[in-house]
Each structure stands twice: as structure tokens, then as C-alpha cells.
Amino acid sequence: xxxxxxxxxDGARQVFSGSWLYRVWMLGLGAVVLMGGLMYSQQLEQGMxxxxxxxxxxxxxxxxxxxxLVGVAAAAVMLVIPAYIFNRQDIKHIxxxxxxxxxxxxxxxxxxxxxxLGRPDRIWHLIPLxxxxxxxxxxxxxDVVVLSGYLLLNLTIxxxxxxxxxxxxxxxxxxxxxxxxxxxxWAISIHTVTAFLFSSNVARPxxxxxxxxxxxxxxxxxxxxxxxxxxxxxxxxxxxLKVSSTVIDLIALIVTISLQxxxxxxxxxxxxDFYFPTEHSASAIYLYTGLHGFNALVPWIWSAAALxxxxxxxxxxxxxxxxxxxxxxxxLMAVVGVWIxxxxxxxxxxxxxxxxxxxxxxxxxxxEIGVSLAIWAIGLMIFTVLARVAIPIELGTLSYAGGDRxxxxxxxxxxxxxxxxxxxxxx
Amino acid sequence: MTEDVxxxxxxxxxxxxxxLLRKGSVLGAVAAFFGVGSxxxxxxxxxxxxxxxxxxxxxxxxxxKMSPEEVQAAIARIERKAKxxxxxxxxxxxxxxxxxxxxxxALNISKCKGVRRCVEACMAENNxxxxxxxxxIRVLEMDYGRMDLTLADGYYSAExxxxxxxxYLPIQxxxxxxxxxxxxxxxxxTWKEADGIVVIDxxxxxxxxxxxxxxxYWARHFNWNRPKVPAEEINTDTHYLSxxxxxxxxxxxxxxCLQRTRKGRQPACxxxxxxxxxxxxxxxxxxxxxxxVIENKTVFRLKEDLGTEPKFWYYTD
Numbered sequence: 001x002x003x004x005x006x007x008x009x010d011g012a013r014q015v016f017s018g019s020w021l022y023r024v025w026m027l028g029l030g031a032v033v034l035m036g037g038l039m040y041s042q043q044l045e046q047g048m049x050x051x052x053x054x055x056x057x058x059x060x061x062x063x064x065x066x067x068x069l070v071g072v073a074a075a076a077v078m079l080v081i082p083a084y085i086f087n088r089q090d091i092k093h094i095x096x097x098x099x100x101x102x103x104x105x106x107x108x109x110x111x112x113x114x115x116x117l118g119r120p121d122r123i124w125h126l127i128p129l130x131x132x133x134x135x136x137x138x139x140x141x142x143d144v145v146v147l148s149g150y151l152l153l154n155l156t157i158x159x160x161x162x163x164x165x166x167x168x169x170x171x172x173x174x175x176x177x178x179x180x181x182x183x184x185x186w187a188i189s190i191h192t193v194t195a196f197l198f199s200s201n202v203a204r205p206x207x208x209x210x211x212x213x214x215x216x217x218x219x220x221x222x223x224x225x226x227x228x229x230x231x232x233x234x235x236x237x238x239x240x241l242k243v244s245s246t247v248i249d250l251i252a253l254i255v256t257i258s259l260q261x262x263x264x265x266x267x268x269x270x271x272x273d274f275y276f277p278t279e280h281s282a283s284a285i286y287l288y289t290g291l292h293g294f295n296a297l298v299p300w301i302w303s304a305a306a307l308x309x310x311x312x313x314x315x316x317x318x319x320x321x322x323x324x325x326x327x328x329x330x331x332l333m334a335v336v337g338v339w340i341x342x343x344x345x346x347x348x349x350x351x352x353x354x355x356x357x358x359x360x361x362x363x364x365x366x367x368e369i370g371v372s373l374a375i376w377a378i379g380l381m382i383f384t385v386l387a388r389v390a391i392p393i394e395l396g397t398l399s400y401a402g403g404d405r406x407x408x409x410x411x412x413x414x415x416x417x418x419x420x421x422x423x424x425x426x427x
Numbered sequence: 428m429t430e431d432v433x434x435x436x437x438x439x440x441x442x443x444x445x446x447l448l449r450k451g452s453v454l455g456a457v458a459a460f461f462g463v464g465s466x467x468x469x470x471x472x473x474x475x476x477x478x479x480x481x482x483x484x485x486x487x488x489x490x491x492k493m494s495p496e497e498v499q500a501a502i503a504r505i506e507r508k509a510k511x512x513x514x515x516x517x518x519x520x521x522x523x524x525x526x527x528x529x530x531x532x533a534l535n536i537s538k539c540k541g542v543r544r545c546v547e548a549c550m551a552e553n554n555x556x557x558x559x560x561x562x563x564i565r566v567l568e569m570d571y572g573r574m575d576l577t578l579a580d581g582y583y584s585a586e587x588x589x590x591x592x593x594x595y596l597p598i599q600x601x602x603x604x605x606x607x608x609x610x611x612x613x614x615x616x617t618w619k620e621a622d623g624i625v626v627i628d629x630x631x632x633x634x635x636x637x638x639x640x641x642x643x644y645w646a647r648h649f650n651w652n653r654p655k656v657p658a659e660e661i662n663t664d665t666h667y668l669s670x671x672x673x674x675x676x677x678x679x680x681x682x683x684c685l686q687r688t689r690k691g692r693q694p695a696c697x698x699x700x701x702x703x704x705x706x707x708x709x710x711x712x713x714x715x716x717x718x719x720v721i722e723n724k725t726v727f728r729l730k731e732d733l734g735t736e737p738k739f740w741y742y743t744d
Contacts, residue, residue, distance in 0.1 A: 046652065046653075047650070048676060055648050116635070117633055118634015118677060119632065123633065125631060125633055131614055132615040134615045137610050138611055140613035140635060140637050141613040197637075201607070203641055203644075203733075282577055350640075353576070357567070357575070357581075359577065
């Protein structure tokens with residue numbers, strides 16, 4: 001109990017102290033959150049009329065970001081598998097970073113759904129027993145279950161590991177291995193369920209395809225690990241946690257193969273839509289070429305196509321992928337490319353034309369952009385906080401026995417009241 | 428009876444929270460969160476019952492879970508709110524489905540001339556927001572020879588209809604026997620009643636709009652802003668599950684005028700149709716007009732291939 005209190009105390013100390021760069025970073029994010037909060041209050045006060053959404057396009061930037069981020073959350077599994085199943089020590093060293101990204105991404109998902117709700121005050125209607133949870137019929141109810149479960153798994157397993165290390169104990173594989181296995185299956189499920197959220201709609205032929213689930217997974221395992229590559233290099237630079245280049249090489253390979261599969265599946269879809277276009281191809285035609293004079297999404301989707309194609313070319317050639325600058329450029333392009341393809345390029349055209357044929361161009365408003373940026377800022381804050389506590393524990397500089405020996409926090413001398421068992425830090 | 432309940436629920440809670448009432452700005456923010464407009468929030472500062480009603484609304488249970496007394500209390504709150512906001516005496520009915528009745532609708536497209544009296548009558552009857560122009564019925568104008576909905580015009584304006592070379596297709600909620608909207612709702616805020624009518628508990632809807640995504644007929648509509656109806660245009664004869672005034676940011680859709688049909692009347696759109704294109708009735712009654720149409724005319728249903736089993740038939744002479 002004492003140890004737990006000390007754990008949170010030391011964690012909080014880590015979060016509330018740091019270099020000026022860290023402070024500026026957190027304050028900057030805080031400012032973005034504040035700005036978004038003001039815009040959200042406008043949405044509450046005036047109604048969702050302040051968004052670009054309408055009866056025609058009834059989901060927009062919020063759900064687009066949500067969909068993308070479920071993929072990012074699921075992608076942590078691509079570190080969990082090599083770390084715990086194949087026992088790659090270099091990956092094990094940084095797997096907590098992946099899980100931190102997953103936590104931040106799931107929280108962002110939940111926030112994006114919440115700001116999209118017309119009546120956030122009634123969110124308790126979703127709580128089983130208290131409200132009326134329409135499970136298992138509603139796919140949205142499924143999504144609530146899988147996302148909350150995934151958040152719980154990604155909080156408990158890393159917590160167990162970190163708390164063990166903090167106390168100077170080696171985490172017992174037998175304790176957390178079942179959790180890891182469940183988390184792996186669960187990661188696949190969150191994105192499959194999110195795909196089913198869309199593909200279950202007979203009213204929306206653009207989404208009503210069996211390939212949507214596999215495509216969601218392929219794009220998730222592209223953009224998520226690509227984001228992880230960028231994050232790891234940043235962490236390597238600004239913290240004392242050093243990331244081995246073998247880690248980057250493995251993740252880069254995962255990104256490459258996933259992007260190849262993703263583009264193949266996209267091609268399969270395009271073939272079906274364009275070889276012999278039917279009424280059901282109307283959304284795809286609207287997306288790629290415009291339809292009846294409506295073409296708001298055309299520049300977006302071709303940008304995505306260009307980004308993804310250049311990225312896959314760089315990644316596929318071994319020599320280019322090996323060059324860090326090129327790899328980073330490719331990862332950035334894949335992240336943005338998938339964000340467009342799965343956000344604006346997937347959610348919006350599903351609504352156009354409407355089920356009774358109306359054409360409509362959706363453009364997000366300032367409020368939607370501001371609120372979305374704020375949620376991204378919250379996600380970055382969560383990730384920063386988690387990484388800030390996890391990294392020194394992982395490195396052994398922050399422990400119950402050893403006190404706080406990190407460079408960021410003020411050094412405390414002497415032993416604490418009840419010294420715990422002292423083990424050398426691992427790795 | 429209604430009165431008793433209303434005084435009871437206004438009682439102690441309102442008085443104990445009186446101190447809170449003075450903090451108008453805080454209340455305004457809270458009220459905005461609870462979906463009450465700033466006008467109502469200011470109203471709440473002046474009027475005790477408004478705040479008590481706000482809390483009553485917040486903790487209100489699902490329609491099907493409420494006891495008859497709780498339903499009456501909810502109705503009393505709605506009536507008080509209408510009085511406060513519009514100054515009208517509202518009657519909120521709660522008639523259950525009639526025994527042995529399943530409603531169906533048929534529309535003769537060779538008779539429809541696109542005058543859209545049905546649309547006007549529907550808006551007058553159902554208290555939809557005038558401001559945001561929520562219309563349950565959309566009449567599509569199309570060129571003869573094809574039925575490509577993406578080429579149809581749902582916003583045609585013409586001095587005289589029918590225009591040469593055009594035909595008209597009104598589309599509204601089909602009251603599907605297998606409704607995708609009901610399946611989609613994560614909180615069971617929408618369900619199919621025993622008379623086959625799909626209804627929404629406006630007080631339970633969380634506004635996620637998943638039902639809107641699921642509906643193949645574009646029949647569901649969302650209150651993107653605060654619904655506005657001029658007080659003198661409010662239809663005061665309402666039903667809990669249909670025409671009562673709506674809150675912002677919840678879903679709504681046609682109920683085939685259940686506030687009328689459950690009392691043996693015809694839907695407003697049918698009564699307004701000048702060409703007699705619309706037939707409504709009990710599908711379980713072998714002698715009804717609707718049964719006659721289904722059994723003797725050439726009928727079709729929109730998007731029958733989706734398996735939604737619409738209870739809205741189109742037919743020709």
C-alpha cells in the first residue's frame with residue numbers, strides 16, 4: 001500500500017517537473033486544449049449546427065478521426081507480439097511505449113465519440129444495468145465494450161510490469177502472459193468491430209463490403225507502427241531510453257508489408273467499383289472523380305493515393321528503407337495518407353450520395369477542426385505523461401528502493417522509511 | 428391526476444436548490460451541457476420548476492422502464508416546459524398500440540402529382556422545427572424513363588405541377604418490419620411497437636446518429652440546433668412518442684401520425700393529399716383498403732432487396 005502511494009507520488013513528481021522544453025511542450029498542448037474546449041462549449045450551447053455535419057453527411061471529422069485512431073490503438077499489438085510471443089529483447093525494451101500510444105489513442109477515440117454525441121449528458125444510458133445497453137445487437141454497443149476492455153488491458157498490464165520494476169522485482173511472466181494473449185486478440189477485435197460498425201450498414205453500399213474489416217487491419221498496421229517509428233526516434237533523442245536500430249528495422253518491415261497489403265485490398269475494391277460501375281459505385285465515383293458536379297473529396301483522395309504510393313515505393317526497396325531520412329519521410333507519408341484514406345476518404349463518401357440520392361459536399365467547420373486538434377493535444381499529453389513515468393522506471397533510475405535518480409527531477413538523498421528489496425535494474 | 432404528480436415532483440428538490448439558482452452563469456453552462464438553451468436557462472433562474480424539471484429529465488428512465496406514475500410525471504414536465512417556453516397548453520397523450528392492429532401505408536404513384544401538400548401537412552401536424560426545416564416526407568422529382576435517385580431533384584420549385592416529362596416519388600419512413608435503425612441504436616432509444624410503428628424516446632436518445640447511418644430510406648432526422656416552432660403554429664394535441672416538442676440534438680422520424688391513428692384517425696399526409704394517392708390502414712384487417720391495394724394492385728417497395736420489409740407500398744392504377 002505504502003509502495004503504491006509512493007509509486008503514484010514519484011510518478012506525479014516526474015510529471016510536474018522537467019526541463020523547459022518539456023514545460024513549453026505541455027503548456028503549448030494545454031493552450032490547444034483550452035482553445036478546443038471553448039469551441040466545444042460553443043457546440044454545446046448552439047447545437048451541432050456549428051459543425052459541417054447535416055442530415056446528409058451526419059458523421060464527419062470526429063468519426064473520421066475516431067476510426068483512424070482505433071487503428072493506431074490496435075497497432076500496439078505489432079510490438080506486443082514480437083516482444084512477448086517471440087521474446088525479442090530489443091522490442092521488449094520499448095514495448096511499453098507502444099502500449100502508451102495505445103492508451104492515448106483509445107482515450108482519444110472515446111473523446112472523439114463523446115464530442116460527436118448530441119447528448120453527452122446522457123452517456124450514462126450506455127452503462128449496462130444503469131442504462132439500457134443494446135448488446136449484442138448494436139455494433140456501437142460492441143465498440144463500447146471492446147474499446148473499454150482494450151483500455152483496461154493496456155492500463156493493467158503495463159501497470160503491473162512498471163510497478164514490479166519500481167519495487168525492484170522482475171515481473172512474473174506467468175501473471176501477465178494470459179493478459180498479453182487476451183490483449184493480442186482484443187487488439188484485432190477493436191479494429192474488426194470498428195470496421196463492422198460501418199460494413200454492417202446495408203444502407204451504405206460504399207461500406208457494405210466484406211473487405212472492409214481486412215482493409216481496416218492492414219491500414220492500422222501501416223499507420224500505427226509508422227507513427228511508433230517516428231515516436232521512438234523522438235524518444236531516443238529527447239530521453240535517456242535508447243532505441244536499438246534493430247527495433248526500427250523490424251517495425252519498418254511491418255509497415256512495409258502492411259502498406260503493401262492495404263494497397264492491394266484497396267485495388268481489389270477499386271476493381272469491383274470501376275470495372276462495371278453500378279448504382280453501388282456512386283460513392284466511389286464521387287470520391288475519385290466527383291459526381292454530378294460535386295467533388296470536394298477528389299483532391300483529398302488523390303493526395304492520399306500519391307502519399308501512399310510514394311511511401312510504399314520507398315519502403316519496398318531495401319536500400320531506401322534502410323536510410324533513416326527516407327524511412328522517416330515514408331512513415332510520415334503513410335501516416336498522413338492512411339489518415340486521409342480512412343478518415344475523409346472512407347467516412348464521408350459513405351454518406352454521399354444519401355440513400356435517396358442527394359449529393360452533398362461536406363466541409364468541416366472551424367469548431368470541428370478546433371475540437372479535433374484539442375483531442376489530439378490531449379492524446380499527446382497522455383502519451384507524454386505515460387512515457388515520462390515509464391521510461392525512468394524502465395531504465396531503473398526511478399524505483400522504490402533507489403529513489404529518484406533521474407536527471408529531470410530534483411535528486412533526493414538517503415534511503416526512504418522502509419527500504420524495499422533492492423535488485424539491479426534489468427536490461 | 429397529472430397536476431398532483433407535478434406538484435409533488437416540484438416540491439422539496441426545487442427549494443433545496445434555491446441557493447444554486449442565483450448562480451446564473453454556472454447554471455447557464457450546466458444547462459448548455461444538459462441540452463437546454465440559454466433562454467431556458469435564464470428562465471430556470473426565475474422559475475423553480477424549470478430547474479427541478481431539468482433534474483427530473485436528467486434522471487428520467489427509459490420509457491419502457493418507467494412506472495405509469497413516472498410516465499405521468501414525465502408528461503407533466505413536458506407540459507410545464509411547453510407552457511414556459513411557448514406559453515401553450517399542451518396535451519401529451521400516451522395511448523398504447525391498439526389490439527390486433529398493424530399499420531401499413533400505400534401510395535399510388537400514378538396519382539401523385541408532386542404538389543407536396545403532404546409535406547406541409549406533416550410539418551403542421553408533427554411540430555418539427557421550422558427553422559431547420561425537418562421534413563419527414565421528401566418528394567423526388569424525376570425524368571420519365573429512369574429511376575436514378577442521384578439524378579432526382581428533391582428541392583424542385585415549380586409554378587405548376589406536374590411538370591411535363593416528370594414523375595414524382597414521395598419517400599418517408601417505411602416503418603420497416605425489420606428496421607435497421609432499431610438494431611443499430613446502442614441504447615434502445617428506438618423500438619418497434621406492437622402496431623408495427625417505430626418510435627423514439629426523445630428523452631433517452633443520446634444523439635449518436637447511428638440510426639441515421641443505418642436507415643436506407645433517409646427517413647431519420649436530427650435536431651442539429653434548438654427546434655423552433657412559432658407558438659401559434661404548435662399543434663397542442665400530441666403524443667409522448669411522436670409530436671411532443673423536441674429537444675435539440677436528438678433524433679426523430681415519422682410515426683405514421685400515431686397520435687392520430689391510435690385514435691382511429693388518418694395520418695395528416697393522407698388527409699392533405701388532393702389527389703387521393705394515399706391509402707392507410709390495418710394490415711391485419713382483411714377488409715381494409717390497404718389490404719385491398721396489396722391484394723389487387725401491382726405494388727412495389729423501395730429497396731426490397733435489403734430485407735428491411737417496409738410496410739409502405741407503392742402501387743399504380
